[in-house]
Amino acid sequence: MAVIIVGNEKNFAALRPRLFSGRVSNAVVRDVTDSIAAANPHVDLQKLEPGTVLTVPESTHVSLRSDISLDDATKQFLGGVADSGADALEELLTAARVAEREAAAERKQVLALLGRTDVGPSRGGPDKAIADDLEAVRKAVEADEAAAKQRAAALKEAQTGWTAELTALRELLG
Numbered sequence: 001m002a003v004i005i006v007g008n009e010k011n012f013a014a015l016r017p018r019l020f021s022g023r024v025s026n027a028v029v030r031d032v033t034d035s036i037a038a039a040n041p042h043v044d045l046q047k048l049e050p051g052t053v054l055t056v057p058e059s060t061h062v063s064l065r066s067d068i069s070l071d072d073a074t075k076q077f078l079g080g081v082a083d084s085g086a087d088a089l090e091e092l093l094t095a096a097r098v099a100e101r102e103a104a105a106e107r108k109q110v111l112a113l114l115g116r117t118d119v120g121p122s123r124g125g126p127d128k129a130i131a132d133d134l135e136a137v138r139k140a141v142e143a144d145e146a147a148a149k150q151r152a153a154a155l156k157e158a159q160t161g162w163t164a165e166l167t168a169l170r171e172l173l174g
Contacts, residue, residue, distance in 0.1 A: 001039075002064045006052040007071025012036070012045035018071070019056070021063040028061045035059060068172060075173045082169045089162055096155055100148060107141050107148075114138050 009015050012033055019032065037045055039055040056062060056069075070078070114134055 001058065002056040002067045002069065004054045004056055004069040005074060006048045006050055006054065007074050008050060009048055009071065011048055018069050019062050019064065024061060032059055032061055078169060079173055082166050086166050089159065093155070093159060100152065103148065107145055110141050111138065
């Protein structure tokens with residue numbers, strides 16, 4: 001079942017251009033009005049409020065372009081929301097990539113330091129406790145590297161989903 005989201009229309013008569021293509025008889029208008037009134041008993045069709053959602057029963061006389069009909073102002077607003085969302089998504093992804101590059105460089109630097117032979121006590125090489133600590137740090141850095149790969153994959157998946165949703169919103173708006 002299709003829906004109309006009321007924009008700046010004040011009454012049902014103002015919705016006619018969104019419901020019908022071309023001219024229709026008064027009998028058809030009356031039938032469609034009655035069916036929409038019956039489907040929306042909570043709405044006074046003579047005093048519509050912006051944002052009111054009207055259920056539109058199936059009818060061969062109604063010619064909505066999609067399952068959701070929005071007025072031009074709402075389409076323009078939602079288009080702006082989609083554009084802002086896309087911009088924010090790009091900024092978020094850029095910031096995440098920069099942060100990850102910096103973290104990767106730090107992990108690489110830590111691993112390089114851990115690989116040096118002069119790390120540990122100066123006499124006789126590292127003792128067992130220090131060697132164990134160094135190995136624990138190495139494992140933690142490697143675990144962080146693996147987690148970073150998982151975060152990158154999750155971010156890529158989220159980006160794909162968010163982009164698809166923004167695209168679907170733009171398509172819905174026409």
